[in-house]
Amino acid sequence: MPAAKGLLGEISVPGDKSISHRAVMFGAIANGTTSVRNFLPGNDCLSTVSCFRNLGVNIETSGTEIKIHGNGIEGLKEHTGILDVGNSGTTIRLMMGLLAGTPFVSRLIGDESIAKRPMNRVAAPLREMGALIDGRENGKFIPITITGTRLKGISYSLPVASAQVKSAILLAGLQADGETTISEIAPTRDHTERMIRLFGGKIETSGKSIAIQGGQKLYWTDFEVPGDISSAAFFLAAGSLVPGSEILLKNVGLNWTRTGILDVLEKMGADFSIIRTSGDVFEPSGDILVKYSRLKGTTIGGDLVPRLIDELPIIALLATQAEGETIIRDAAELRVKETDRIETVADELRKLGAKIETTPDGMVISGETQLGSGTVTSHGDHRIGMMLAVAGLICQKEIELHDIEAIDVSYPDFFTHLGSIK
Ligand SMILES: O=C(O)C1=C[C@@H](OP(=O)(O)O)[C@@H](O)[C@H](O)C1
Ligand SMILES: C=C(OP(=O)(O)O)C(=O)O
Numbered sequence: 001m002p003a004a005k006g007l008l009g010e011i012s013v014p015g016d017k018s019i020s021h022r023a024v025m026f027g028a029i030a031n032g033t034t035s036v037r038n039f040l041p042g043n044d045c046l047s048t049v050s051c052f053r054n055l056g057v058n059i060e061t062s063g064t065e066i067k068i069h070g071n072g073i074e075g076l077k078e079h080t081g082i083l084d085v086g087n088s089g090t091t092i093r094l095m096m097g098l099l100a101g102t103p104f105v106s107r108l109i110g111d112e113s114i115a116k117r118p119m120n121r122v123a124a125p126l127r128e129m130g131a132l133i134d135g136r137e138n139g140k141f142i143p144i145t146i147t148g149t150r151l152k153g154i155s156y157s158l159p160v161a162s163a164q165v166k167s168a169i170l171l172a173g174l175q176a177d178g179e180t181t182i183s184e185i186a187p188t189r190d191h192t193e194r195m196i197r198l199f200g201g202k203i204e205t206s207g208k209s210i211a212i213q214g215g216q217k218l219y220w221t222d223f224e225v226p227g228d229i230s231s232a233a234f235f236l237a238a239g240s241l242v243p244g245s246e247i248l249l250k251n252v253g254l255n256w257t258r259t260g261i262l263d264v265l266e267k268m269g270a271d272f273s274i275i276r277t278s279g280d281v282f283e284p285s286g287d288i289l290v291k292y293s294r295l296k297g298t299t300i301g302g303d304l305v306p307r308l309i310d311e312l313p314i315i316a317l318l319a320t321q322a323e324g325e326t327i328i329r330d331a332a333e334l335r336v337k338e339t340d341r342i343e344t345v346a347d348e349l350r351k352l353g354a355k356i357e358t359t360p361d362g363m364v365i366s367g368e369t370q371l372g373s374g375t376v377t378s379h380g381d382h383r384i385g386m387m388l389a390v391a392g393l394i395c396q397k398e399i400e401l402h403d404i405e406a407i408d409v410s411y412p413d414f415f416t417h418l419g420s421i422k
Contacts, residue, residue, distance in 0.1 A: 006292070008247070010248040014042070014410075016253045024066070027220070029072065078106070084108075085109070085110040092110055096146060100129065109144075113338045117337075118140055131151060151214070170210070226254075228410070232252045245290070298327075299329075301328070329362040338409075345363070352372060
């Protein structure tokens, strides 16, 4: 990978991964046929499609168009085999909530990375609702078995800032007797709440509190998934880091619960502007023009963290090129992602010459460091793979990047898009 000159051009980033998962899930439990445009055909969302097909839902896919023929929650059928979520935490955690209230047994597995990720954060509230969940270490790890049963509404305070846990409880709450209320410690992505409304359901939200009544029916809808700001983030970084760059990113999702990366870029002195924003009917979106700029270090912590949790690997790279120190704190959640993203980011970037110290809940990065070259690997983590590919653009010499197939989880066209602006 040769060091890049200015990156110039336009990229339509692929559909949002979180919204694409939910499109399949809500389409599957709604009554009628839902049509979705700009669906992300990445491996994670394809795992969700395959799980719902196994539960008897007819789903037609054609590139980025998808039609889901839902027959209501009661239309889901027992799968005699095992549901495989692949590498996708969102798939398994949200499905646990959904399957807890069905009248049948389900078994869930995933890959080596999923085998290390904690499921008890979802099992605990679901058990309070009456769910019967089993797994290794008392339901902490896969394989997970769920014996569907009648659920009751609960009031639950989330101990971690997690949209996956919140969404699992909401999917169970939709089927439970009575009301379910949730309070969050910090605002997390609200795509589930928005989608329940889009499918004709009722949900009340006020600050960090959410309430949903059980026994609601959902109905089909048609919509377009906005581009994924978490995928756009790699090109926002590439444009900011490579001198002479000017990249227009088209149709990027701008939901406030996801735009923490823009707040950080602004604090670091990046040069970007939002060209057009669609109305906030379902999910807001717009185009972003980013140009090269010199950057300065910053501090990231508190409520900002859940709004950029998946962007922290690429933010760490930005920080290596910023003047002064960047401190990332309150991000211990990074340790339970596809990899331990605190140690993996630090290990791989240090191989290229970066100065990073890890802490229990984050990193301290010293800039500005000229990155040299080396052999690095994604460790099977798509976001680490893309971050390292962007790092390769600013290294003195070519780098060797291994395990790039992992990138197909969220951005199968990543290298094609990168090639188009070089
Ligand atoms: O709900 C979602 O779609 C997601 C929530 C986040 O995980 P947590 O809920 O574990 O924070 C995020 O990291 C993940 O990529 C997608
Ligand atoms: C953490 C991620 O996804 P998931 O939890 O769905 O595996 C991610 O996409 O960065």
